[in-house]
Amino acid sequence: MQTLKDRACIVGVGETAYTRGSGKSVLRLVLEAARYAIADAGLQPHDIDGLVLSAHYVNQEQLAANLGIPDLRYATTVQMGGASPVAALQSAAMAVACGLATHVLIPFGWNGFSETPVKRRSSGGKTYSLRPPENAMTASVRNYYAPYGAVAPMHYYAWLATRHRQLYGTTDEQMAAVALACREHAQHNPKAYMYGRPLTLEDYLNSPILATPFRVLDCCLETDGACAVVVTSAERARDLPHDPVYIMGIAEGHPLPADDLANRADPFAIGLSYAAPKAFAMAGVSPRDIDFVEIYDCFTYVVLLQLEALGFCRRGEAGPFAAEGRLRIDGDLPCNTHGGLLSEAHVWGLNHVVEATRQLRHEAPLQVRDCELGLVTGWGDFGDGSLVILRR
Amino acid sequence: MGEYGKPLPRGEGYHGDFYRFCKQHELRFQRCADCQAWRHPPRECCPHCGAFAWRWEQVSGKGQVYSWTVVQRALHPAFAEDVPYAVVIVELAEGVRLVSRVLDLPPQELRLGLPVEVVFVDVTPEVTLPMFRPCR
Numbered sequence: 001m002q003t004l005k006d007r008a009c010i011v012g013v014g015e016t017a018y019t020r021g022s023g024k025s026v027l028r029l030v031l032e033a034a035r036y037a038i039a040d041a042g043l044q045p046h047d048i049d050g051l052v053l054s055a056h057y058v059n060q061e062q063l064a065a066n067l068g069i070p071d072l073r074y075a076t077t078v079q080m081g082g083a084s085p086v087a088a089l090q091s092a093a094m095a096v097a098c099g100l101a102t103h104v105l106i107p108f109g110w111n112g113f114s115e116t117p118v119k120r121r122s123s124g125g126k127t128y129s130l131r132p133p134e135n136a137m138t139a140s141v142r143n144y145y146a147p148y149g150a151v152a153p154m155h156y157y158a159w160l161a162t163r164h165r166q167l168y169g170t171t172d173e174q175m176a177a178v179a180l181a182c183r184e185h186a187q188h189n190p191k192a193y194m195y196g197r198p199l200t201l202e203d204y205l206n207s208p209i210l211a212t213p214f215r216v217l218d219c220c221l222e223t224d225g226a227c228a229v230v231v232t233s234a235e236r237a238r239d240l241p242h243d244p245v246y247i248m249g250i251a252e253g254h255p256l257p258a259d260d261l262a263n264r265a266d267p268f269a270i271g272l273s274y275a276a277p278k279a280f281a282m283a284g285v286s287p288r289d290i291d292f293v294e295i296y297d298c299f300t301y302v303v304l305l306q307l308e309a310l311g312f313c314r315r316g317e318a319g320p321f322a323a324e325g326r327l328r329i330d331g332d333l334p335c336n337t338h339g340g341l342l343s344e345a346h347v348w349g350l351n352h353v354v355e356a357t358r359q360l361r362h363e364a365p366l367q368v369r370d371c372e373l374g375l376v377t378g379w380g381d382f383g384d385g386s387l388v389i390l391r392r
Numbered sequence: 393m394g395e396y397g398k399p400l401p402r403g404e405g406y407h408g409d410f411y412r413f414c415k416q417h418e419l420r421f422q423r424c425a426d427c428q429a430w431r432h433p434p435r436e437c438c439p440h441c442g443a444f445a446w447r448w449e450q451v452s453g454k455g456q457v458y459s460w461t462v463v464q465r466a467l468h469p470a471f472a473e474d475v476p477y478a479v480v481i482v483e484l485a486e487g488v489r490l491v492s493r494v495l496d497l498p499p500q501e502l503r504l505g506l507p508v509e510v511v512f513v514d515v516t517p518e519v520t521l522p523m524f525r526p527c528r
């Protein structure tokens with residue numbers, strides 16, 4: 001049987017600064033990150049012949065026109081919210097493995113701090129960037145959640161967290177362990193928005209509750225910035241400057257139904273629950289072989305939920321797993337070694353892919369020593385999931 | 393009294409049908425005419441058996457608390473007057489689940505499985521929202 005295992009590699013990564021107030025359009029941010037990633041791959045913009053985008057803050061026509069791509073052979077957009085960037089790797093890997101494209105660029109950027117819907121309203125709609133479109137979740141939110149006051153992802157995911165806590169006894173201190181590990185790791189990463197701002201458990205417990213069980217410090221950052229990565233075939237990768245990082249196993253998954261969080265037979269059966277066994281089977285490895293993970297950390301509890309879906313621990317056991325310190329750099333499963341969305345920046349998790357690539361090149365600021373295998377997840381919308389298992 | 397500032401259901405397509413029944417103080421969900429499976433939110437066909445035929449069937453209105461979040465800081469200005477308020481998922485006896493509020497209950501008294509029953513709240517002259525209260 002044909003498989004995508006080891007057929008494609010990440011050969012270039014790049015990112016802008018992570019700020020609150022970029023003063024730039026999203027397109028400008030994305031172009032800057034793209035140029036860094038293309039240069040890191042030892043390529044020129046005209047070498048790019050594939051684009052896989054995440055949602056609609058920029059479009060493929062704008063990007064190709066600005067980059068001067070002469071022959072865009074493959075372009076598509078993934079619609080999985082924050083799970084899109086890792087799922088985009090899957091699309092790019094297929095394209096290069098089949099010869100549909102040679103060098104595929106995966107960019108993502110946004111002004112996640114300075115152009116949020118609230119700030120758009122207060123600025124009278126003045127903006128340099130495309131508005132995010134309606135998506136599959138809109139009908140459920142507008143008709144069934146928002147009239148009762150559930151208006152943000154924090155509220156929707158809190159329903160999962162509350163039920164998990166009621167059934168399994170997951171605690172504040174266990175959720176805090178995720179936030180504290182991310183913040184500790186960010187202290188070694190000068191690019192991280194929270195670099196130089198360490199966090200204690202007391203700080204965490206003193207931060208105000210926004211919607212139970214989530215405090216301010218359970219929520220990821222809002223930042224402006226962009227990342228990009230370049231994917232090519234394993235054959236082509238050998239000619240490029242960096243040691244290739246191989247896409248060893250990759251999959252996406254969608255809960256049923258994906259457009260409503262409330263009506264699922266098993267609320268903890270998320271997209272990743274379906275995707276993880278497929279990615280591990282493709283890679284031919286198991287969770288205990290993984291040296292580090294970069295888990296999509298929009299909220300602390302969502303990391304715990306994903307650790308269970310991935311099989312790193314059994315259902316209900318992720319809280320104690322985190323509280324034992326296993327996610328810290330000196331634990332047996334270092335997690336979000338750059339600081340994550342909680343303490344580096346929120347770039348829809350494409351920054352997790354950039355970090356995992358640098359870890360596997362052994363050039364990360366906080367290096368997981370001798371690491372060979374890393375795993376990155378994406379989480380989006382109402383629990384769409386994606387994961388990639390990378391090797392050096 | 394100021395104007396009602398909270399988001400109202402958009403009510404496009406079948407969602408509008410759901411809320412038209414609510415306006416009559418009837419809680420009805422789609423039920424497959426072939427395999428009898430209930431479903432919500434409304435859909436074009438039955439995800440279990442594939443049948444296109446359904447009817448809007450009234451439920452008992454009784455259910456239990458499935459999960460919740462207590463919002464302590466409003467993210468939409470119109471809800472500032474409500475904080476702290478709990479947005480609750482109620483599992484109806486028929487199996488479908490509905491996001492709603494539980495009235496007449498302090499949020500700290502919420503627990504899994506708490507028995508509740510529907511009450512209809514006419515929030516504007518046009519729109520009625522199904523909410524719940526603890527069973528007597």
Ligand SMILES: [Zn+2]
Nearest residue numbers: 424427438441
């Ligand atoms: Zn049916």
